[in-house]
Amino acid sequence: MANTQTMANAIRALAMDAVQQAKSGHPGAPMGMADMAVALWGQHLQHNPANPQWANRDRFVLSNGHGSMLIYALLHLTGYALPIEELKNFRQLGSKTAGHPEVGHTPGVETTTGPLGQGITNAVGMALAEKLLAAEFNRDGHSIVDHHTYVFLGDGCLMEGISHEACALAGAWKLNKLIALWDDNGISIDGQVTPWFGDDTPARFEAYGWNVIRAVDGHNTAAVSAAIAQAKQSGDKPTLICCRTSIGFGSPNRAGTAKAHGEPLGADEIALTRAALGWSHGPFEIPAEVYADWDAKAAGAQREAAWNERFAAYSAAYPEQAAAFTRRMRGELPANFAEIAAQIASQAHDEAATVATRKASQLALEGLTAALPELLGGSADLTGSNLTNTKGTPALRVDDKGNVVKTEDGQIGRHINYGVREFGMAAIMNGITLHGGYIPYGGTFMTFSDYSRNAIRMAALMRQRVIHVLTHDSIGLGEDGPTHQPIEHAASLRLIPGLDVWRPADTAETAVAWTLALAQANRPTALLLSRQNLPYLAKSEAALDQIANGAYVLSEPEGGAAQAVIIATGSEVQLALQAQQLLAAENIAVRVVSMPSTSVFDRQSDEVQAAVLPDDIPRIAVEMGSSDGWWKYGVSAVVGIDRFGDSAPAPVLFEHFGFTAANVAATVKQVLA
Numbered sequence: 076m077a078n079t080q081t082m083a084n085a086i087r088a089l090a091m092d093a094v095q096q097a098k099s100g101h102p103g104a105p106m107g108m109a110d111m112a113v114a115l116w117g118q119h120l121q122h123n124p125a126n127p128q129w130a131n132r133d134r135f136v137l138s139n140g141h142g143s144m145l146i147y148a149l150l151h152l153t154g155y156a157l158p159i160e161e162l163k164n165f166r167q168l169g170s171k172t173a174g175h176p177e178v179g180h181t182p183g184v185e186t187t188t189g190p191l192g193q194g195i196t197n198a199v200g201m202a203l204a205e206k207l208l209a210a211e212f213n214r215d216g217h218s219i220v221d222h223h224t225y226v227f228l229g230d231g232c233l234m235e236g237i238s239h240e241a242c243a244l245a246g247a248w249k250l251n252k253l254i255a256l257w258d259d260n261g262i263s264i265d266g267q268v269t270p271w272f273g274d275d276t277p278a279r280f281e282a283y284g285w286n287v288i289r290a291v292d293g294h295n296t297a298a299v300s301a302a303i304a305q306a307k308q309s310g311d312k313p314t315l316i317c318c319r320t321s322i323g324f325g326s327p328n329r330a331g332t333a334k335a336h337g338e339p340l341g342a343d344e345i346a347l348t349r350a351a352l353g354w355s356h357g358p359f360e361i362p363a364e365v366y367a368d369w370d371a372k373a374a375g376a377q378r379e380a381a382w383n384e385r386f387a388a389y390s391a392a393y394p395e396q397a398a399a400f401t402r403r404m405r406g407e408l409p410a411n412f413a414e415i416a417a418q419i420a421s422q423a424h425d426e427a428a429t430v431a432t433r434k435a436s437q438l439a440l441e442g443l444t445a446a447l448p449e450l451l452g453g454s455a456d457l458t459g460s461n462l463t464n465t466k467g468t469p470a471l472r473v474d475d476k477g478n479v480v481k482t483e484d485g486q487i488g489r490h491i492n493y494g495v496r497e498f499g500m501a502a503i504m505n506g507i508t509l510h511g512g513y514i515p516y517g518g519t520f521m522t523f524s525d526y527s528r529n530a531i532r533m534a535a536l537m538r539q540r541v542i543h544v545l546t547h548d549s550i551g552l553g554e555d556g557p558t559h560q561p562i563e564h565a566a567s568l569r570l571i572p573g574l575d576v577w578r579p580a581d582t583a584e585t586a587v588a589w590t591l592a593l594a595q596a597n598r599p600t601a602l603l604l605s606r607q608n609l610p611y612l613a614k615s616e617a618a619l620d621q622i623a624n625g626a627y628v629l630s631e632p633e634g635g636a637a638q639a640v641i642i643a644t645g646s647e648v649q650l651a652l653q654a655q656q657l658l659a660a661e662n663i664a665v666r667v668v669s670m671p672s673t674s675v676f677d678r679q680s681d682e683v684q685a686a687v688l689p690d691d692i693p694r695i696a697v698e699m700g701s702s703d704g705w706w707k708y709g710v711s712a713v714v715g716i717d718r719f720g721d722s723a724p725a726p727v728l729f730e731h732f733g734f735t736a737a738n739v740a741a742t743v744k745q746v747l748a
Contacts (some may be wrong), residue, residue: 085361086106088352089152090145091106093172093359097167097339100339101143101144102144106335108318111293112149117296119303122153123376124150124375136194136195136226138191140188141189142227143172143176156182177536191231192502200509202313203503207471217392219397224250230260240498245283249311249476251312251313254306255315256299257316267333288315325352327344404511412594420583423435428611429609431604432609443589449513453518454544455493457520464490497527515542519543521561531543538597540592544604546605548604550725562718563701566700575592575674578603579604581610588602623675624676625672625673626673639666643669647698651669653739663743673704695743712746
C-alpha cells in the first residue's frame with residue numbers, strides 16, 4: 076500500500092531542491108499543497124502519462140502557477156516525458172520546466188498560468204466545453220465525454236477580480252464537473268493576508284451557487300480525498316474544497332511565513348527540513364519504491380484502453396458523430412473549408428453591400444456557423460451591438476438540474492451571454508479552446524479590449540485559436556464620447572506578438588479576415604469592426620485574392636505612374652479613394668493600398684511587400700487612431716489621432732479631427748512639395 080506521507084514528501088523535496096539549484100522560485104506553495112496533490116493525483120485523477128492529449132482525460136489546472144514545481148514534480152513522478160534532468164534545469168534557458176507552467180512546452184500542462192485568477196477562469200472554460208460536448212455528442216448508453224476539471228488555486232487567485240467574473244458564471248452554468256481546491260494558507264508575498272483579504276470566501280462561493288466543502292485539513296490526504304469524492308457526486312453545482320494548509324510545510328523556520336513564498340529556503344534550512352520530514356535522500360534523489368507508488372502509466376493505459384473500447388462502440392453506432400468528434404478534438408477544420416471560405420468571400424464580393432463591418436462580420440458568421448458546428452460565439456452583454464449571434468447559434472441555457480437546454484430540433488446553445496465580464500469572457504474562451512472541440516469567439520467594444528488584454532496576450536503566448544470581435548472601432552461611434560472611442564487600441568493590440576489584428580474596410584475584407592482567423596490554428600485574432608456603414612470598395616478578382624496578404628493595391632492612378640502611396644485601414648480606406656480623386660484632378664497620381672492586417676502583411680515575402688509598397692515613392696498612412704505604429708512602414712506623414720476624442724455626431728468628429736478627403740489630399744501634397 077502506498078505511503079501517502081512519503082509520496083507528499085517527494086514533492087516537497089523536489090520543490091525545495093529545484094528552487095535551491097535555480098536560485099529562484101517558489102518552494103512554499105508546492106510544499107504546502109503536496110498532500111492535496113497526493114489525494115487528487117494519487118487517488119482520483121483520470122489521466123494517461125503516455126498520452127497527454129487523450130480526449131477524455133481529466134484536466135488539471137495549477138491556477139497559482141508560481142508554484143510550478145508542484146506540477147513538474149507530479150508530471151515527473153507519475154511518468155510523463157519529463158525526466159529528472161529537466162527538474163534539475165528548473166527555470167533555465169531551454170528547459171521544459173519554466174518558471175511558470177506553459178502549455179505546449181511541458182507535456183501534461185493544460186494551460187499557461189502565472190497571471191493569477193486566469194487559471195481558474197481557463198478551468199471554467201474547460202468545464203463548460205466538457206459540458207457542451209457531452210450534451211452534443213453523448214447518447215443513451217454511450218458516454219464518450221465524461222471527465223472532470225480540477226483546479227488548485229490560492230488566495231491571490233481569489234483576490235483577482237476575474238475570479239469573481241468566472242466563478243459566478245460557473246455557478247450560473249451549473250458546471251458540476253468543475254472542482255476547485257483552495258490552498259487556504261493565508262500568506263502572500265506581503266505577509267499574512269488578513270489585513271487585505273478578509274472575505275468570507277466559502278459564503279462568497281455559496282452565493283455564486285457553488286457547493287462548498289469547508290474546513291478540510293489540507294495536510295490530511297484521506298480528508299482531502301474524501302472531499303473530492305463528495306464533490307464528484309454533485310449533480311448540479313461546481314465545488315470549492317477549502318483546504319487549510321501551511322505554506323512551506325515541513326520547514327522548521329519558514330513554514331507558515333511569507334519567507335517560504337518566493338525564494339529558496341537555503342542549504343541550512345533545507346537540511347533542517349529534510350530532517351523534520353524524515354527524508355534522508357540526497358538532492359533530486361527519489362527511491363524506487365516512491366516512484367512505484369506514484370507511477371500512473373499502467374493505470375492510465377488501462378483507463379484509456381477502456382475508453383477506446385467505449386468509443387469504438389460509439390463509432391459503430393454513430394459513425395458521423397464519432398468522426399466529427401475526432402476531427403474537432405484534433406482542432407481540424409472540415410475537409411471542404413477552403414471551398415467554404417472561398418464561397419463566403421466571393422458572396423461578399425458579389426453582393427457589394429454597404430454595411431458596417433460589424434454587420435459584415437455577422438453576415439460572414441451566418442455561413443460559417445452553419446458550416447462549422449464547433450463555432451461557439453458570445454458577447455459581453457453587447458450582442459445587439461457586436462452582432463455575434465446568428466440564426467444557427469441559439470443562446471446557451473441550462474435548466475434547474477444543470478442540463479444543457481436543447482432546441483426543438485435537438486441543437487445545443489452556441490451563443491454565450493457572458494454578461495458584463497470582458498476579462499472573464501476572454502480567459503474563459505482560452506479555456507474552451509485549450510480543452511478542444513470548439514473554436515470560441517466573443518465580442519465587446521474595442522475600447523474595452525483593455526479589460527480583456529491580459530487574456531488576449533495569454534492566448535497569443537499559448538498559440539490558441541481564439542477570435543475577439545471588437546466593434547465600434549473609432550471615433551466614428553460618435554456621441555458616446557472618449558470613454559468609448561478607441562485611440563491607442565489598434566496600435567496596442569498590434570504590439571502583441573502572435574496576435575493577428577484585422578481592421579477590414581468592407582464586406583469582402585471582413586469575410587477574408589474571418590476565414591483566415593479560423594484557418595490559423597496556432598494564433599488568436601482580433602477583428603476591429605466599425606459601427607458606421609461603409610461602402611463596398613470595388614476591386615478586381617485578383618485584388619480579392621490578395622486581401623489574404625494583409626495588404627493589397629486597391630486602386631492605381633489612371634494614366635501615369637504613382638507619385639505617392641496612401642495606406643489606409645478600415646473606414647479610412649474610402650477617404651483615401653476620395654483623396655485619390657481630388658489629387659487626380661490636380662494631375663497628382665496616387666496609389667491606394669488597403670492594409671487590413673499589418674501583422675499578416677509583415678509575414679509576407681520581401682517581393683510581395685515591395686509590390687504593394689514600392690521604395691521609390693513616398694507613403695502616407697491614414698487611420699483614426701494612434702500614429703506611432705505607422706512609422707515602421709517608412710511613411711512620410713500620418714493622418715491619425717494622438718489625443719482622446721470628443722462627444723459629437725460622427726460626421727462632426729471626422730471634420731474636427733481632419734479625417735476628410737480634403738485633408739488627406741492636402742497631406743499628400745505637403746509631402747510631395
